[in-house]
Amino acid sequence: MARIIDAPLADTGVCEKPRTSGQWGALDAATRRGLAFTQAVKEETDHLYELVEHVIPPVEWPAYAPLIAAINRLKRQKNAVILAHNYMTSEIFFCVGDFRGDSLQLAREAANTPAKVIVQAGVHFMAETSKILSPDKTVLIPDMRAGCSLAASITGADVRLIKQKYPGLPVVTYVNTSADVKAESDVTCTSSNAVQVVEWAAKTWGVDRVIMLPDEFLAKNVAAMTDIKIIAWHGRCEVHERFSAEDIAELRAAHPGVIVLAHPECPPEVLAASDYAGSTAALANYVGKHNPKKVVLLTECSMSDNVAQAAPMTDFVRPCNLCPHMKRITLEAIYDALANMQHEVLVPEDVRVRAKKAIDAMLALPRTSAPLDFEVGRALADVTVL
Numbered sequence: 391m392a393r394i395i396d397a398p399l400a401d402t403g404v405c406e407k408p409r410t411s412g413q414w415g416a417l418d419a420a421t422r423r424g425l426a427f428t429q430a431v432k433e434e435t436d437h438l439y440e441l442v443e444h445v446i447p448p449v450e451w452p453a454y455a456p457l458i459a460a461i462n463r464l465k466r467q468k469n470a471v472i473l474a475h476n477y478m479t480s481e482i483f484f485c486v487g488d489f490r491g492d493s494l495q496l497a498r499e500a501a502n503t504p505a506k507v508i509v510q511a512g513v514h515f516m517a518e519t520s521k522i523l524s525p526d527k528t529v530l531i532p533d534m535r536a537g538c539s540l541a542a543s544i545t546g547a548d549v550r551l552i553k554q555k556y557p558g559l560p561v562v563t564y565v566n567t568s569a570d571v572k573a574e575s576d577v578t579c580t581s582s583n584a585v586q587v588v589e590w591a592a593k594t595w596g597v598d599r600v601i602m603l604p605d606e607f608l609a610k611n612v613a614a615m616t617d618i619k620i621i622a623w624h625g626r627c628e629v630h631e632r633f634s635a636e637d638i639a640e641l642r643a644a645h646p647g648v649i650v651l652a653h654p655e656c657p658p659e660v661l662a663a664s665d666y667a668g669s670t671a672a673l674a675n676y677v678g679k680h681n682p683k684k685v686v687l688l689t690e691c692s693m694s695d696n697v698a699q700a701a702p703m704t705d706f707v708r709p710c711n712l713c714p715h716m717k718r719i720t721l722e723a724i725y726d727a728l729a730n731m732q733h734e735v736l737v738p739e740d741v742r743v744r745a746k747k748a749i750d751a752m753l754a755l756p757r758t759s760a761p762l763d764f765e766v767g768r769a770l771a772d773v774t775v776l
């Protein structure tokens with residue numbers, strides 16, 4: 391399928407889809423909130439512009455700067471921090487995010503920050519994770535509709551049925567799930583530590599099979615790296631499932647020499663056709679360590695923009711699969727959440743306590759020195775998909 395090559399390309403071969411939440415939207419939003427680009431705002435934000443000048447032309451900066459300055463003032467007033475996921479657009483990620491990273495890195499920050507208010511610049515399950523780890527803090531999500539196809543694929547009731555069908559097997563659950571699902575699980579995992587967690591669970595339970603929910607492709611990619619047998623669920627990330635091996639062949643033909651990096655939520659055949667695979671943290675590390683001349687990251691579109699900031703010598707080919715849920719988080723939505731203290735995320739205490747046990751079991755595992763490298767090109771393992 392030719393979706394990647396069909397994306398609008400500039401002369402540079404770079405996708406022209408919006409790199410930000412949109413200058414006109416931001417300008418209109420700032421004006422409606424009585425915010426303007428004054429000399430004071432300029433002085434407050436000039437140092438931040440340097441972090442996003444690779445994606446925002448100078449002429450557009452006055453549209454974003456008033457909201458950015460206002461959000462940063464509100465954070466100080468309200469003792470708030472913003473946890474910004476790697477898939478946020480760059481003006482959010484670099485200019486208002488206090489902590490940046492993947493789900494695991496943000497979960498650790500949520501547990502450690504002394505701030506009273508957490509604004510989750512990410513999706514709903516991430517905000518729930520922050521609340522589970524920090525029950526005394528107020529956790530806000532700028533848009534309650536920011537969901538996730540993986541989290542929506544399974545419920546706590548589904549997990550109870552699976553446990554009835556496979557009694558005695560540990561349930562390893564990806565963090566991209568609701569609090570209800572985590573509460574029914576034994577341990578959570580991320581794409582940075584999934585193999586470590588699966589092997590720990592099998593050893594601790596004394597079994598050779600584990601239940602791993604809900605991402606079918608992550609489970610298959612993990613199964614290819616361990617002798618532990620895996621029972622998986624049929625959930626999929628709507629962003630990563632769209633990449634295909636044909637896409638990679640087209641990219642290699644259009645961009646000779648390009649290094650292809652894939653996220654393990656992609657189908658196994660995509661990993662097999664890639665040069666390297668790993669979590670978002672692992673992909674960023676790869677670019678920083680190897681400084682490839684030309685690279686394509688098979689993951690959410692904004693990730694390339696954010697990694698590109700620290701890799702000026704690398705040419706990024708951008709396949710532009712946007713996550714519609716992540717893209718609900720805009721500067722104006724963050725401003726409104728903080729200004730009005732709205733969209734608080736709550737988790738019932740009995741669910742929170744049980745979900746926290748599963749997250750704590752993951753956080754208690756020894757930290758690995760680096761996020762996991764998925765081995766590309768491995769034979770497809772035998773996985774039972776429910």
Ligand code: SF4
Nearest residue numbers: 538539627628629713
């Ligand atoms: S990119 Fe995929 S896994 Fe991440 S929030 Fe969007 S749908 Fe969920």
